[in-house]
Amino acid sequence: MAISTPAYSAAAHGSTADLETAARIYLQSRVDRLTGGSRGVALDAVPATAQFQDTLRADSAAIDVRREKLRSANGGHSRGQVTVSDTKISTSEKTATVQLTEHTMLFYARTTPGSLDAEEYQLRHTLTYNLVGSQWVLSHDAPDIHVGDLAPDTYPSKPEAVSEAAPSSKKISSTFRPRTTSQGAVPDKSSPTYRAPGNSTLAYDYGAMTRYALQYWDNYNPNYRTYGGEGGDCTNFISQIVKAGGWAETGSWPGENRTLPDQWYYGHEGTWTTTYTWAAAENWYWFASPFNSGRTEALDYIWEMGVSDVLQIDFDRNDNISHSMFVTGRDGGGQIADELYMTYHSTNTRNKRLSSIIAATPDAWFYAHRT
Numbered sequence: 001m002a003i004s005t006p007a008y009s010a011a012a013h014g015s016t017a018d019l020e021t022a023a024r025i026y027l028q029s030r031v032d033r034l035t036g037g038s039r040g041v042a043l044d045a046v047p048a049t050a051q052f053q054d055t056l057r058a059d060s061a062a063i064d065v066r067r068e069k070l071r072s073a074n075g076g077h078s079r080g081q082v083t084v085s086d087t088k089i090s091t092s093e094k095t096a097t098v099q100l101t102e103h104t105m106l107f108y109a110r111t112t113p114g115s116l117d118a119e120e121y122q123l124r125h126t127l128t129y130n131l132v133g134s135q136w137v138l139s140h141d142a143p144d145i146h147v148g149d150l151a152p153d154t155y156p157s158k159p160e161a162v163s164e165a166a167p168s169s170k171k172i173s174s175t176f177r178p179r180t181t182s183q184g185a186v187p188d189k190s191s192p193t194y195r196a197p198g199n200s201t202l203a204y205d206y207g208a209m210t211r212y213a214l215q216y217w218d219n220y221n222p223n224y225r226t227y228g229g230e231g232g233d234c235t236n237f238i239s240q241i242v243k244a245g246g247w248a249e250t251g252s253w254p255g256e257n258r259t260l261p262d263q264w265y266y267g268h269e270g271t272w273t274t275t276y277t278w279a280a281a282e283n284w285y286w287f288a289s290p291f292n293s294g295r296t297e298a299l300d301y302i303w304e305m306g307v308s309d310v311l312q313i314d315f316d317r318n319d320n321i322s323h324s325m326f327v328t329g330r331d332g333g334g335q336i337a338d339e340l341y342m343t344y345h346s347t348n349t350r351n352k353r354l355s356s357i358i359a360a361t362p363d364a365w366f367y368a369h370r371t
Helices: 016-035 050-074 206-216 234-244 281-288 354-360
Strands: 077-091 095-108 118-132 135-143 310-314 323-331 339-344 349-353 365-370
Touching: 016 050, 016 077, 016 095, 016 118, 016 135, 050 135, 050 354, 206 234, 206 323, 234 281, 234 323, 234 339, 281 310, 281 323, 323 349, 339 354, 349 354
Parallel strands: none
Antiparallel strands: 077 095, 095 118, 118 135, 118 349, 310 323, 310 365, 323 339, 339 349
């Protein structure tokens, strides 16, 4: 049975606790719509202005579509749990603005022994409430999602038009899961016999890469700046990860031209002292690939990836990579994974199933890197 949100006193202008509770219940309702749960308010029952109710009805329909896609792909989610933090509330006579950080766990409906049981995401919101009579009602939700971000499934976006004009200039990795009778296995990067791409000896600490990704997916390393807005922080995060594992910077400011694809370094003085290849997904591809440093090897199939590999996506197939992710989990020890789990910034996410990402972006181009 749905739970109604509390009424908010006009005289009190909505206490911090009450407005925060209303916001959390609203966010939980989006999660419950995705998982099919019934712990909170139905999305179309959230107290909202007439205009925002229209938005919520459209969002409900989009979330329903996403829920069924995920269930077809991997069983979807059984339930979700929302907590909020860093809440800041300002009120006036007729409006209230609630800024907070959503932290959500989505538990997988189908798991196998030893597999990961949940994904997590973190998302900053600015919610606006209007005072109607004696009740604050929701009038706007502005999640911190930008062009190039991979939004959580509770905020499915309308697919962008994809280009058919020209083939990619890069090696696309197939999303097809090949049937193989090969007895091969995913490379063991902890083995002293493993040869990293472009290296004659084991040069990198892949465990350190994975630990870094899991430590800083939602708690940014203060030693680096963040890249918000359009384009996001995803590739800045990837560069930090591989550097933590031993990738040596190439060049330095102001000696080398930071626009060149064979230069990769971070400048602490500002973005103007940092290479394009450090934080831009398309530029990182050209540096890491055999065309320049050769520090990664292109894989024919995304399902060949293992833990500590990198996956990039061109959402709208315009031959300009949109997003970068890091593999932090893998089901199956064979050459072809049963499932892969991705961790990334923009939007901050830990251990999201790759099959869910493919289901949400079926027309995208994927580029899989062996590191």
